[in-house]
Structures are given as structure tokens and as C-alpha cells.
Amino acid sequence: MDQLTMLWEYQVEDIKADNLAQEIRRSPLRQKMEKDRDLFMERQKQYKQIEEQVAVLIDRKDAIRDALNRCEEQLSSLQARFEQNPPEELEAVRSFMAEVSKCRETIVGYEQEMKRLTQEANTNDQRGNSIRTEAARLRSEFESLKAQYDKEMPAKKAAQEAQRAVADKKAEGIDADLMAHYKRIKKQIVPPLSRLVNGQCSGCNTSLPSAVLHRVRNASDEIVECESCGRMIIRM
Ligand SMILES: [Zn+2]
Known part of the structure; x- marks a missing residue:
């Protein structure tokens, strides 16, 4: 996993x-x-x-x-x-x-x-x-x-x-750094993680720009945040 x-x-x-x-x-x-x-x-x-x-x-x-x-x-x-x-x-x-x-x-x-x-x-x-x-x-x-x-x-x-x-x-x-990052975002918005659903952030339903979509889809380890709500977007 x-x-x-x-x-x-x-x-x-x-x-x-x-x-x-x-x-x-x-x-x-x-x-x-x-x-x-x-x-x-x-x-x-x-x-x-x-x-x-x-x-x-x-x-x-x-x-x-x-x-x-x-x-x-x-x-x-x-x-x-x-x-x-x-x-x-x-x-x-x-x-x-x-x-x-x-x-x-x-x-x-x-x-x-x-x-x-x-x-x-x-x-x-x-x-x-x-x-x-x-x-x-x-x-x-x-x-x-x-x-x-x-x-x-x-x-x-x-x-x-x-x-x-x-x-x-x-x-x-x-990973401790990843967890620390999660907790930082959680202080701003809950839940701190969102998924990619039909090209949108599942947290705020904003369509992601294609450059961001590309990063979410292709970078497995990179942390990508929604530019609109600040959630960490994961590809699942
Ligand atoms: Zn969002």
C-alpha cells in the first residue's frame, strides 16, 4: 500500500x-x-x-x-x-x-x-x-x-x-513528514485529504487545471494541493 x-x-x-x-x-x-x-x-x-x-x-x-x-x-x-x-x-x-x-x-x-x-x-x-x-x-x-x-x-x-x-x-x-503535513492542513480544513473525482477536487468540487491534474495523475509521491481549498489531493 x-x-x-x-x-x-x-x-x-x-x-x-x-x-x-x-x-x-x-x-x-x-x-x-x-x-x-x-x-x-x-x-x-x-x-x-x-x-x-x-x-x-x-x-x-x-x-x-x-x-x-x-x-x-x-x-x-x-x-x-x-x-x-x-x-x-x-x-x-x-x-x-x-x-x-x-x-x-x-x-x-x-x-x-x-x-x-x-x-x-x-x-x-x-x-x-x-x-x-x-x-x-x-x-x-x-x-x-x-x-x-x-x-x-x-x-x-x-x-x-x-x-x-x-x-x-x-x-x-x-511517514512522519507526511503526517505532519496532514496535521498542518487539518488545522485549516477538514477533512484534509480529498480525492480526484472526474477531474475535480472531491473536497470543494472545483475542476482542477490540467497542469495540476497532470501532476496528481503522474506523480506518485509528490504532494499536490487543491489550489482552491488547500486539501491534499490523492489519486485513488
Ligand atoms: Zn479543493
């Missing part, structure tokens, strides 16, 4: 092994698992962001609570001062009233801000809970898909490895 015929026979088994490997990679089960995993990571990221927002909210609520307490202390000390030492001048009374009402306005402002922050915290809690629920659902779906995948996979993997072994056996005796 000549080298190119051996290479052709190798290609048949090589492509079969590749197809089995691809079937494993593209199995719908595996794709669903990958989708679940990606979504799960996304949800985890979102949950972490919400936790960070919650921490910021808690800090802000603490700061406002402190400010609110200070304001209330200020108000009661104003009132105590008024009771202990009531001003006699109208002007002093007015200025006192102004101070009290300013203090009350500030307190109302803080209370509104506090209410807003509490609402925001509640919304965050709800979002966080629904994200956590979905993440848990994704995780359990992933686990059950994985169990199914792990059950089906050994047989598929074994079949793929057996086919790869068949291909490896066919590779025995093929």
Missing part, C-alpha cells in the same frame, strides 16, 4: 474519532450544564453586588440614625433651656422658635431619608432572595444533569478512545 492510500485510510478513522469527540463536547446535556453553570456564576455575582449595596445601606442608616439622635438631643436641650430660662424679649423668643423649627425640619428630612433607605433595603432583600432561590434551583438542576452526564459519559468516552486507538493503529507506518 502506498503512503497516500495509508494516509487516506488513516483519515477515515481519524475523522470518525474526531466526530465522536465532538459529539461528546456538543452533547445537549453538556451544553445545558454549561449554561446552568454560567447562569449560576452570574447569579452569584449579582448576589454579591446586592450584599455590597446592603452593606453601604446599613452604613448610611447608621450615620443617619446618629445624626437623628444628635438632632433630637439638640431639640430637647433647646426646650430644657427654654423652660429653665424663658426669654423675655420678643426677639429672643423668635430666634428660639426659629432654631426649634430648623431642628424639626432637619429631623423630618432625616426621617424621610431613613424611610427611603428602609424601602431600598427591603427591595434589595427581595431581589437577593429571588436571586438566591434561582441560584439554588440552577445548582440542583446542574447536579441532576451532571449525575445523568456522569452515567452516560464512560460508555461514550470508551467508544471515542477505542476509535482513536483504531486511528492510531492506521497511522503506523505513515
